Amino acid sequence: MSRNTLKSRTRTRPLSRRRFLQTIASAGAITALDWQGLPAFANTPQARPGMIEGNHFELAIESVPVNITGHQRISTAINGSTPGPTLRWREGDTITASVTNRLKVPTSIHWHGMRIPTGMDGVPGLSFPGIAPGQTFVYSFPVLQNGTYWYHSHSGFQEQTGLIGAIIIDRKEKDPIEFDREYVILLSDWSDSNPQTIYSNLKQDSDYYNYHRPSLASFLSEAKQKGFGSTLSERLMWARMNMSPGDIADVTGATYTFLINGQAPNTNWTGLFQSGERIRLRFINGSSMTFFDIRIPGLPMTVVQSDGNDVEPVTVDEFRIGLAETYDVIVQPKEDSAYTIFAQTEDRSGYARGTLATREGMIAPVPAMDPRPTRTMMDMGMDMSKMARMSGMSGMKMAGMDMSSMPGMKKDSKADMQGMDMSSMQGMKMDGHDMPDKKMQNNAGLGMMPGMKMGSRDGKTPFPQPGPSTMPIIPDAATSATNMNSANSTPVKMHPGPKVAMVATSTSGQLSNPGAGLDNNGRRVLTYSDLRARYRGVDQRPPNREIELHLTGNMERFIWGFNGQTYPNADPINLKLGERVRIILINDTMMEHPIHLHGLWSELENGHGEFNPYKHTIIVKPAERVSYLVSADTPGEWAYHCHLLFHMTSGMFRKVVVS
Amino acid sequence: MKNAIKLLRITAFILFVAAFNQHANAQATPPDAPDTGPTPAITQPMKSMPEMENHVFLHAMLDQFEGRTNTQSTAFRWDGEAWTGTDMNRLWIKSEGTIDKGSMSDGDHEALYDRPIPHMRYFDAQAGLRADLDSGPTRLWAAFGIEGLSPYSFEIAPTLYISDGGHIGGRIEGSKDLLITQRLILQPQAELNFYSKDDPGRKLGSGLSDLDSGLRLRYEINRKFAPYIGYVYTGEYGDTATYTRQSGEPTSSSTFVFGLRLWR
Numbered sequence: 001m002s003r004n005t006l007k008s009r010t011r012t013r014p015l016s017r018r019r020f021l022q023t024i025a026s027a028g029a030i031t032a033l034d035w036q037g038l039p040a041f042a043n044t045p046q047a048r049p050g051m052i053e054g055n056h057f058e059l060a061i062e063s064v065p066v067n068i069t070g071h072q073r074i075s076t077a078i079n080g081s082t083p084g085p086t087l088r089w090r091e092g093d094t095i096t097a098s099v100t101n102r103l104k105v106p107t108s109i110h111w112h113g114m115r116i117p118t119g120m121d122g123v124p125g126l127s128f129p130g131i132a133p134g135q136t137f138v139y140s141f142p143v144l145q146n147g148t149y150w151y152h153s154h155s156g157f158q159e160q161t162g163l164i165g166a167i168i169i170d171r172k173e174k175d176p177i178e179f180d181r182e183y184v185i186l187l188s189d190w191s192d193s194n195p196q197t198i199y200s201n202l203k204q205d206s207d208y209y210n211y212h213r214p215s216l217a218s219f220l221s222e223a224k225q226k227g228f229g230s231t232l233s234e235r236l237m238w239a240r241m242n243m244s245p246g247d248i249a250d251v252t253g254a255t256y257t258f259l260i261n262g263q264a265p266n267t268n269w270t271g272l273f274q275s276g277e278r279i280r281l282r283f284i285n286g287s288s289m290t291f292f293d294i295r296i297p298g299l300p301m302t303v304v305q306s307d308g309n310d311v312e313p314v315t316v317d318e319f320r321i322g323l324a325e326t327y328d329v330i331v332q333p334k335e336d337s338a339y340t341i342f343a344q345t346e347d348r349s350g351y352a353r354g355t356l357a358t359r360e361g362m363i364a365p366v367p368a369m370d371p372r373p374t375r376t377m378m379d380m381g382m383d384m385s386k387m388a389r390m391s392g393m394s395g396m397k398m399a400g401m402d403m404s405s406m407p408g409m410k411k412d413s414k415a416d417m418q419g420m421d422m423s424s425m426q427g428m429k430m431d432g433h434d435m436p437d438k439k440m441q442n443n444a445g446l447g448m449m450p451g452m453k454m455g456s457r458d459g460k461t462p463f464p465q466p467g468p469s470t471m472p473i474i475p476d477a478a479t480s481a482t483n484m485n486s487a488n489s490t491p492v493k494m495h496p497g498p499k500v501a502m503v504a505t506s507t508s509g510q511l512s513n514p515g516a517g518l519d520n521n522g523r524r525v526l527t528y529s530d531l532r533a534r535y536r537g538v539d540q541r542p543p544n545r546e547i548e549l550h551l552t553g554n555m556e557r558f559i560w561g562f563n564g565q566t567y568p569n570a571d572p573i574n575l576k577l578g579e580r581v582r583i584i585l586i587n588d589t590m591m592e593h594p595i596h597l598h599g600l601w602s603e604l605e606n607g608h609g610e611f612n613p614y615k616h617t618i619i620v621k622p623a624e625r626v627s628y629l630v631s632a633d634t635p636g637e638w639a640y641h642c643h644l645l646f647h648m649t650s651g652m653f654r655k656v657v658v659s
Numbered sequence: 660m661k662n663a664i665k666l667l668r669i670t671a672f673i674l675f676v677a678a679f680n681q682h683a684n685a686q687a688t689p690p691d692a693p694d695t696g697p698t699p700a701i702t703q704p705m706k707s708m709p710e711m712e713n714h715v716f717l718h719a720m721l722d723q724f725e726g727r728t729n730t731q732s733t734a735f736r737w738d739g740e741a742w743t744g745t746d747m748n749r750l751w752i753k754s755e756g757t758i759d760k761g762s763m764s765d766g767d768h769e770a771l772y773d774r775p776i777p778h779m780r781y782f783d784a785q786a787g788l789r790a791d792l793d794s795g796p797t798r799l800w801a802a803f804g805i806e807g808l809s810p811y812s813f814e815i816a817p818t819l820y821i822s823d824g825g826h827i828g829g830r831i832e833g834s835k836d837l838l839i840t841q842r843l844i845l846q847p848q849a850e851l852n853f854y855s856k857d858d859p860g861r862k863l864g865s866g867l868s869d870l871d872s873g874l875r876l877r878y879e880i881n882r883k884f885a886p887y888i889g890y891v892y893t894g895e896y897g898d899t900a901t902y903t904r905q906s907g908e909p910t911s912s913s914t915f916v917f918g919l920r921l922w923r
Contacts (some may be wrong), residue, residue, distance in 0.1 A: 201882070203746075204718045204922070208882050215838035239811045242781060498747070498775030556781055556808060559746050566746075649714075650746075 049081045049165060049186075049261060053088035055095050059109070061131075061153075061163065062102035068190045068264050069257050075162035076103065076153065082162030083186050083262050083286065084151070089169045091146040097139040099131060106130040109139070110154040110598070111167065112324060113308055113616035115462050116141040118636020121598055123154045126637050126655060130155060145465040146171035147308025148282040148326045150186070157195030157288075160645055162262075164188060164286040169308070173468065176534075177304050179280035179330060183271040187321070187343055187352050189256040189287040190264075198251055199646050206558045209254045212246040212347070212372060214238065237377070241502070242556060245374040247590060248516065250558075250646060251289040253350030258290065260341065260354040268363065269354035275336045279356065280304075282328050285321040288645035291346035291592060291619075293320050293518060294327075296339050296356070297367055301329035303526055307615040309466065310534035319526035320346070320515045322594035322619035323643040327526075331356070338362035346517060346592075348372040373517030379590045379622035381504020462633045465601075466535035466614060473539050492548055492563050494588065499651070500564040501554040504588045507625040511606045515592070515621060529606050531613040537603055539631040540610060543582035546627075547573060551620060551642070551652070553589045559650055560589075560642065566651025573640065573656045575632035584627045587620045593647065594619050597656065598638040603629040617643060632658045717743045718923060722834075722848075723755075723873075725918025727891055731909075734759035736916075741923075742773065749773040751785060756793060766793025769802055782807030789820055796860040799823045804830075812836070827855035842879045846887075848872065857898050862906070864898020873916065883922040891916050 064077035078084025089095055101107045108130050110122035120141040124130030131137040146169040153163035166184040191198060201208040212218075214235060223231040238245055263269035273279050281301075285292060295301075295318040302315045305328035313330070321327055321343075333339055338357035345351065348369045355363055464470045494503045514525035553560040562570065575581060583602070585595060596617040603612045605627045612629070620626050635658050642652035721739035728734075738755040751773045756766035771787035782805050789800040804818030813835045820828035834848035849872040857864050875889030894911040895903050903910045 199714070200716050200718070203714075203716050204720075205882060211841045213838055213841065215840050217840045236811075242808055242810060242812050495778060496780050497778045498780065501780045554780060557746065557775070 049083045049085050051086040051088055051168075055089070055093045057087060057095070057097040058100075059084070059097055060100045060102055061107050061109075066162070068259070069192055071192050073192050076107075076158045077162060078165055081262070082164075083188065084163070084165030086166040086168060086184050087151070089143050089167065091143055091169055091172045094140065094142045098136050099139065100136040101131040101133050104133055106132055106155055107158060107163070108153055108155045109151050109163075111139075111141075111149065111151050112596075113149040113326075114141070114167075115144055115465070115599065115601070115634060118599060118634070118638065121636070121638065123598065123639045126639055143169055144462065145169060145308060146467075147305055147310075147465075148184075148284065148328050149308050150284045150286055150324075150326065152286060154639070157199070157645065157649075159286075160189075160191070160195040160198075160288040162188075162190075166282065166284055166286075168282065171467070176310070176468070177280065177328070177330065178278060180277040181273055182280040182282060184261065185281050185283045185341060185354065186261050187283070187285050187287055187290075187292050188259045188262070189251070189290045190259055191251070191255045191257075193255050195288070195645075198255065199649060202250060202558045202646060203650075206250065206555050207244075207247075209250065209252045210244075210246060211252070211254055211349075212248070213244055214246060241380070243375075243380070243502075243590065245376070246372075247375060247555065248347035248373060249290065249345065249349065250591075250644070252347055253345065256290065256345075256350060258287075258292075258343065258345060258350050258352035260343070260352045263354065265351060265353040265366075270360060270362075271354070271356050272360065273333060273356055273358060275334055275358060276332070278330055278332050280328060280330055281341075282326065283321055284326045285323050287323055289323070291320060291322055291515075291594075292343040292352065293318060293346060293370075293515075294341070294343045295319075295523065296331060296341050297364070298335075299331045299333055299339050299356075300524075301331055303327055303329050303530075306531050306613055307617060309614040311613055312532040312534055312611075314526065314530045314532075315524070316526040316530075317523035318514075318518065318521075320518060320619075322592065322617060324594055324596050324617040325615075325619070338364040340364040340366050342367055344369045346373070346515070348517070370517060370521060375516070375590050375622065378506075379516070380502065381506050381588065381623035462600075463538045463631055466533060466538055468535060470535065470538050472536055472610070473541065490548070492550055494550055494552065494564055497564065498557060499554055499559045499561055499566060500552045500588070501556060502588060502590070503550075503552075504586065504623045507586050507623050509626070510621050510624045511604075511626070513621065515619075528604060528619075531604065531606060532608045533611040533613045536610045537612060537614070539580060539603075539629075539633075541580045541631075543580045543629055545579070546582040546584055548584045548586065549654075551585060551587045551589055551593050551595070553591075553647070553652070555589070555591075558646075560647040560652040562652060562654055567653040567655075568651075570654060572637075573654055575630070575656060575658045577632055577635050577658055580629060580631050582627055582629055584625065585618070585620045587622055587624050587626075590622045592619050592621050593652065594643040595641070596643045597630065597640050599634050599636060600630050600632060600638065600656075600658070603631075605629065635659055715743060715745055717741070719921075720923075721919070721921040723918060724921060725887075725889075725916045727757075727914040727916045729912065729914045731912075732759065734914075744773070747774060749783075751787070763793040764795070767791050771802060771804070773806070776805065776807075779807070781809075785818070791861065795862075798858070798861065800828060824858075825856075826858060829853040844877050844879065844885075846873075846875045846877065848875065859902070862899065862902035864896075864900070864902060866897040868897065868899035869893065869895045875916065875918075875920075877920055885920040887916075887918055887920060889916045889918075890914070 059078050061076065061078055063074045064080060065072050066075040066082060075082040099109055106124060108122045108124045118127045120139050121127045149167040151165050151167055152159045166186050207213055219231060219235065257264050260269040283294060300315050300317060302313045303311060303319065304313050305311060307326055319327060333356060336358050338355050341354040341356060343352040351369060353366055494500055496503060512527045512529040514527045518525045549562045551562065552564045559566060587593060594617050601614045602616060602618055604615050604618055605612055618626060618628060638656040640654040640656045641648045719741035721737060723736055723738035725736055726733060727736055734757050736757045740751060740753040742749045742751045744750055751771040753769040757764050767789060769787060769789040771785040773783045773785045776782050776784050785804045785806055787802050789802045791798040800820035800822045802818055802820050804816060806816035809815050813833055816832045818830045830852050832850045834846055837845040839845060851870050852868045854863050854865050854868050871893045873889050873891040875887045877885040877887035879885040891914050900910040
């Protein structure tokens with residue numbers, strides 16, 4: 001309990017965070033590694049994020065000059081640093097954070113992934129008024145979960161200018177993940193341009209930052225590989241639709257420098273270790289517009305947590321981290337040497353880079369970036385018959401064409417339930433296919449905690465994060481019978497128009513597809529179907545209804561939305577407190593969208609049944625159909641949006657009301 | 660000699676604008692010049708909105724800003740447009756004109772309300788006014804047009820005009836960007852004008868009156884600053900050509916052009 005009386009105290013990170021001193025020799029090496037011929041300049045050291053722990057935090061938001069690329073710019077800093085300090089909390093504590101706005105414009109802090117009362121969620125205009133210039137707002141909430149999270153501004157484009165920071169929440173019980181040392185790896189994308197300029201440029205020309213458009217030069221090199229005829233027919237097919245297979249990212253390395261903990265590739269953030277140690281790396285994608293593909297050449301990574309929730313360890317060489325997602329991995333370097341943390345962007349227009357080393361100043365080679373992926377007709381949701389005629393479609397990902405063919409299915413009959421479509425899933429549940437197991441669990445749970453029964457769950461909200469001691473909530477027969485009958489969703493009819501450039505005619509589950517540019521690269525790459533929760537999900541009730549949402553957009557106009565509607569024109573999504581819904585997302589665009597639901601968990605239906613992973617942000621690939629379950633256990637108004645900053649701003653945003 | 664001086668003047672003007680446009684610390688290497696200048700006007704989000712789809716943008720595009728020169732003469736021409744507004748409601752200003760031997764011709768300026776056409780992906784409807792303001796007599800027109808991107812990425816803008824004198828005019832503009840590399844872009848462009856009746860005051864004849872077509876090769880130092888060179892063919896037809904012949908001028912010309920494509 002003494003913890004609760006702790007005042008905020010600053011301490012240094014577990015490891016020395018002294019800046020990597022550039023010797024002449026290493027500076028030379030770095031120059032050689034610079035991308036796009038940028039001159040190597042002596043980078044002014046940025047204020048480095050420290051770590052603050054305790055249960056009361058004083059945070060001041062102000063404009064601070066930074067120099068990332070050789071030009072001085074203004075960032076939005078927290079307590080003088082950008083990214084802001086890492087906040088270390090403890091599960092079970094009640095946190096207060098008094099946030100003072102020293103900017104000339106309103107600000108806010110949103111605690112990403114936190115299950116907290118709506119008024120503390122920090123979305124101006126939705127759950128609170130925002131923090132006016134000169135004012136202090138005191139956030140206060142109980143911490144009901146543990147894991148790696150982050151915080152960021154939900155006002156204007158402040159997130160893009162640096163108002164981000166990591167949150168580590170230590171768990172009440174002993175952490176089952178063993179490690180000797182830990183580091184936060186907070187990825188971000190920095191531009192010297194004003195974010196309003198970026199947004200404005202995209203509105204005028206959505207290809208503004210795309211220097212990989214189809215050209216005569218690329219035609220000739222492609223024709224050499226694939227043949228003139230097929231290259232031409234493919235080009236014409238894309239051209240007819242006014243689209244381009246080179247559309248991977250809207251904002252690219254043409255303006256971005258990619259950072260690890262605020263450090264540019266040439267300043268090379270370094271974390272020290274002693275060989276043989278188990279190091280826990282807490283990866284957070286705090287960027288505004290960038291998907292990163294992460295690997296540490298020479299070091300396999302064991303993924304142990306996703307979005308703050310434990311998953312069964314899975315060892316991979318590489319994983320993609322969507323915007324706002326977090327992944328905790330364990331690495332155990334045995335050699336007394338250096339390893340490069342290499343985070344290349346999905347469009348391969350740049351990379352963030354850091355180093356794990358046994359001594360300051362050690363560096364490891366930086367690998368060359370992988371080939372740039374291209375979109376395929378499949379990403380456009382073209383139907384199969386048309387696709388078959390296309391040649392040269394090497395990028396096609398056929399795995400998981402529908403939900404029932406997911407890999408989890410074969411391994412585990414229990415897993416079948418979640419992955420199948422609604423009607424069959426519930427039918428099987430009622431057949432008792434899955435029941436005996438759960439009944440036992442149920443009885444045990446009831447015996448110990450009678451209050452866990454369905455009827456009393458309102459008093460127990462929000463439901464706890466799955467953990468070793470959480471008891472599942474099991475539906476009683478009567479409720480699930482009603483649920484089953486009422487389960488339905490009304491498919492949304494989409495029409496092309498100014499806000500909808502295309503409607504995918506063929507969508508599929510792609511959970512075992514690692515993503516564009518990551519298939520068949522010779523490495524073991526994490527996929528969503530690899531994520532199996534370590535602990536059984538809390539709410540075992542089947543959903544009582546389905547909500548189908550299309551992710552839509554018109555790339556040319558740079559308008560994005562759900563179901564063809566932009567936020568200001570759209571009705572909120574209403575959920576009844578206590579109900580359990582299935583949200584089905586269908587991506588009608590040719591880009592990935594990381595979809596984030598505030599305040600509630602998103603249980604990804606990836607074929608692991610009761611062990612489906614709990615997430616707060618879910619990537620939906622082009623022409624993909626993804627479903628997840630949501631227990632509406634916390635009342636309030638919640639934001640629901642694409643975490644690509646400029647997609648959110650241009651309309652891919654909804655209000656979810658739980659009442 | 661006179662022509663040479665004029666050419667120098669135009670060049671100096673172009674360079675001045677170029678220097679003005681390029682920020683002091685802009686580097687040629689990163690494609691996106693670091694932006695220290697004023698940022699595009701975006702209104703503050705509504706206080707009650709968590710985000711701000713209804714931003715107001717302001718953009719200006721000077722597609723042609725060029726000297727046209729051949730052995731006979733040198734002229735200066737501009738063709739640009741600017742718009743301000745949201746995704747769904749915009750005000751457009753378009754302006755074009757030619758300055759040749761101290762007189763301005765083909766001066767045509769439009770103010771249009773622009774809105775995306777429902778159920779169409781890439782086309783906007785535009786309606787407003789056109790004023791022919793140059794060295795000739797002034798004419799006023801009501802303008803109704805569409806503008807957008809056709810399949811295969813052709814920029815197309817047909818417009819219908821009805822004048823205060825009961826004349827009907829028409830114009831079709833089209834262009835396409837052909838990428839040779841990511842920065843070297845060849846742009847064929849054409850503009851055709853039609854009139855229902857002769858307008859002797861402005862020396863315009865009925866039917867197809869004139870064509871302005873060009874092939875420009877630009878290099879995008881960045882998206883907002885692209886110098887170009889090119890070749891332009893202009894021709895006059897029907898009665899318009901007759902009027903021109905009467906005043907002793909040639910009815911068609913081929914010129915070398917050099918200029919800048921600028922955005923804001």
